[in-house]
Amino acid sequence: MVRKSVMARPSSLFLIFFLHLVLVSSSTTSTETRSEHSRNHVALFIFGDSFFDAGNNNYINTTTLDQANFWPYGETYFKFPTGRFSDGRLISDFIAEYAKLPLISPFLQPGYNQYYHGVNFASAGAGALVETFKGAVIDLKTQLKYHKKVQTWLRSKLGKVEAEITLSKAVYLFSVGTNDYMSIFVTNSTVLNSYSKSEYVGIVIGNLTTIDIYKRGGRKFGFINLLPFGCAPGIRIIKAENNGSCLEEASSLVKLHNKALSRLLRKLEKQLKGFKYSLYNFDINLRRRMNHPSKYGFKEGKGACCGSGQFRGVFSCGGKRLGKEFQLCENPNEYVFWDSYHLTQRVYEQLADQMWNGARKPNSVWPYNLRDLFQAF
Ligand SMILES: *[C@@H]1O[C@H](CO)[C@@H](O)[C@H](O)[C@H]1NC(C)=O
Ligand SMILES: *[C@@H]1O[C@H](CO)[C@@H](O)[C@H](O)[C@H]1NC(C)=O
Ligand SMILES: *[C@@H]1O[C@H](CO)[C@@H](O)[C@H](O)[C@H]1NC(C)=O
Ligand SMILES: *[C@@H]1O[C@H](CO)[C@@H](O)[C@H](O)[C@H]1NC(C)=O
Numbered sequence: 001m002v003r004k005s006v007m008a009r010p011s012s013l014f015l016i017f018f019l020h021l022v023l024v025s026s027s028t029t030s031t032e033t034r035s036e037h038s039r040n041h042v043a044l045f046i047f048g049d050s051f052f053d054a055g056n057n058n059y060i061n062t063t064t065l066d067q068a069n070f071w072p073y074g075e076t077y078f079k080f081p082t083g084r085f086s087d088g089r090l091i092s093d094f095i096a097e098y099a100k101l102p103l104i105s106p107f108l109q110p111g112y113n114q115y116y117h118g119v120n121f122a123s124a125g126a127g128a129l130v131e132t133f134k135g136a137v138i139d140l141k142t143q144l145k146y147h148k149k150v151q152t153w154l155r156s157k158l159g160k161v162e163a164e165i166t167l168s169k170a171v172y173l174f175s176v177g178t179n180d181y182m183s184i185f186v187t188n189s190t191v192l193n194s195y196s197k198s199e200y201v202g203i204v205i206g207n208l209t210t211i212d213i214y215k216r217g218g219r220k221f222g223f224i225n226l227l228p229f230g231c232a233p234g235i236r237i238i239k240a241e242n243n244g245s246c247l248e249e250a251s252s253l254v255k256l257h258n259k260a261l262s263r264l265l266r267k268l269e270k271q272l273k274g275f276k277y278s279l280y281n282f283d284i285n286l287r288r289r290m291n292h293p294s295k296y297g298f299k300e301g302k303g304a305c306c307g308s309g310q311f312r313g314v315f316s317c318g319g320k321r322l323g324k325e326f327q328l329c330e331n332p333n334e335y336v337f338w339d340s341y342h343l344t345q346r347v348y349e350q351l352a353d354q355m356w357n358g359a360r361k362p363n364s365v366w367p368y369n370l371r372d373l374f375q376a377f
Contacts, residue, residue, distance in 0.1 A: 042374050043118035043166055044096055044104055045150075045213075047143050048175035050124030050342060051224070052092040055083030057124045059108035062136040064320045066125040071318060072306060076332055076345055085124060087305070087332040088345030091224070092120065092173055094352030099171075099374050107146050108138075115150045116157075118170060127180035128207040140176055144212050151216050167217040168274075171373050172210070174223050177261070180204045181253045182229055182341075185238055201256045205264055211272075219274045220373040222355070223265065224282040225258040231290060233304045233313035234340030244310060258283055262362075276377055278368045280355045285364070289336050289347060296350065297333075304337040305329035305344065315340040 046052050050068075058069045068074075073081040077088030083106070084090050096104050096117075104120045105112045112119075123138035130139045138146075154163035181204075184191060191200060210221055229235055230250030238247060265277045293301035306317035308326045316326040317339040329335055338344040356371050358364040368376075 041101065041117055042099060043116065043170040044092075044099060044101055044173060045118045045147060045170055045218075046092045046104055046120040046122050046173045047140065047147075048122045048173075049126050049179050050085040050122075051175040051178075052090055052120065052122035052173065053083065053085065053124040054090065054092070054104065054106050054120045054122070056106040056108045056120065056122060056138060058083040059106070059110070060123070060138060062125070064318075065315070066123075066133065066136050068124065068318070070320050072328055073318060085342040086338050086345050086348060089348060090345075091175075091348045091352045091355065092122070094349055095173065095222075095356065095370060098352070098356045098371070107150075113153070115153055116166070119150060121146050122175065125179055126176065127178070127183065128176050128204050129180050130207075132180050132183050137179075140207070144209075147213065148216070164217045168219050170218060171220045171222055171370065172213055172218050174208075174210075174221065176208060177204055177226050177257055178229055181226070181250060181257070182235075184253075185235060185247065185250060197253055198256055201253065201260050204257065205260045208261070208264070210268065214272055214275060219276055220377060221265075221275070221277045222280070222370050222373060223261065223277065224280045224355070225261055226254045227282050227286045228254055228290070229341070230254065231287075231302070232341050233302065233307065233311035233337055234315050235313075236302075237310050237313035254283060262366075276368065276373060278355070278365055278370050278373050280351070280358075280365045281363055282351065285351060285354060286336075286343070286347070289350075293336060298336050298346070299334040300329075301336045303335075304339050305332045305335040306339045311340075312337075313340050 057067050068085045069081045069083045071081055074084060075087055093103055101117045104118050107119045107121050121143035125133040125137035126139055128140050130141055151167060154166055158166060183189060228251060231246035235247050235250055236244050262279060265279055268275050269277060289296045289298060290301040293299060302311060304312035306312065306326060306328050308314040308316045308323065312327060315321055316323045319326050332338060332344045333346045335344050336347050355365050356369060358369050360366055360369060
């Protein structure tokens with residue numbers, strides 16, 4: 001009787017939780033196998049941009065500007081280029097490790113279709129807006145559509161109820177927004193002639209929707225806010241008259257966006273029953289490393305390991321984008337920036353560690369750290 005009424009109302013989180021208890025306490029072997037995946041693993045679904053892309057862009061029709069599947073990308077850890085924009089692993093790879101999950105594969109990887117542990121939808125260059133680097137990336141809306149396919153797959157493998165449990169226990173990790181602002185500066189877009197900065201931020205934030213996932217049962221969301229990309233080597237050199245300093249216009253957009261993001265998440269927590277989030281302050285914690293590299297074990301906080309020109313800010317790492325010539329540092333571990341826009345594995349590991357374990361403070365990770373999301377709820 002209880003089971004029947006539960007099955008009829010699968011969208012009620014309380015009842016699902018109750019059903020879960022029923023399943024966990026029942027000990028028949030068939031229940032054991034069916035619910036094994038959803039009970040023992042918290043799946044990880046990854047969305048967003050190049051900070052998390054583990055190789056989806058290897059499989060789309062784009063340009064090398066949005067790809068990193070050539071040497072020396074990957075040289076430190078994988079020893080071959082995977083498509084990750086780093087010398088090694090990304091934040092999302094470390095989070096999977098801390099959660100005792102295997103490396104989470106790109107959704108588009110041919111032949112890959114085992115989604116019990118989650119999957120990675122992130123695409124370098126993607127923003128919250130479909131217009132951002134349109135045609136060259138998998139935009140967030142498409143990433144969310146792909147997630148819908150995974151929901152269908154899980155239902156076919158686990159049954160509707162088990163699939164719901166898997167989706168509600170899963171963690172959804174997002175890095176998105178940087179490209180919506182970055183694109184303005186690297187394409188000379190005139191969008192800021194039509195909108196004020198705060199209007200544009202409102203449009204970006206308005207499209208950073210998690211509601212589709214919430215409706216599919218998702219409850220646990222991890223975000224990183226925007227890094228100070230106005231100080232990335234590639235942006236420092238964008239205006240010669242700036243003489244290598246950070247681009248103020250970019251920094252003010254980052255500030256507005258990050259405020260609006262924390263406001264949005266607080267609002268969602270109030271409005272959506274059961275919605276839990278972890279917001280990592282990528283901005284402050286990266287700035288600390290850029291400004292005081294030696295305090296964190298680095299030698300260079302401003303210039304990149306791989307690239308050309310001043311600060312190695314020309315996006316030429318690997319010699320397949322803007323020019324064939326580039327310089328490569330000897331030891332990426334000494335650098336904060338790996339290429340003109342992205343970070344080294346060493347930084348990603350430090351940041352991931354803080355996201356997982358960090359003190360629950362707005363300057364660190366707030367209101368929960370990722371370990372809480374994986375283990376406490
Ligand atoms: C890839 O994109 C280019 C430029 O947009 C286009 O000309 C080409 O036909 C596309 N190729 C495929 C296989 O879709
Ligand atoms: C943007 O404008 C600057 C100055 O007008 C020009 O030098 C640069 O080539 C332009 N960049 C792009 C991507 O159009
Ligand atoms: C989402 O972005 C589009 C532009 O792609 C914009 O017209 C729309 O207003 C945005 N939605 C919200 C809710 O802000
Ligand atoms: C630009 O930077 C150089 C080297 O730091 C300095 O000598 C020069 O005065 C700066 N120029 C301006 C306009 O700030």
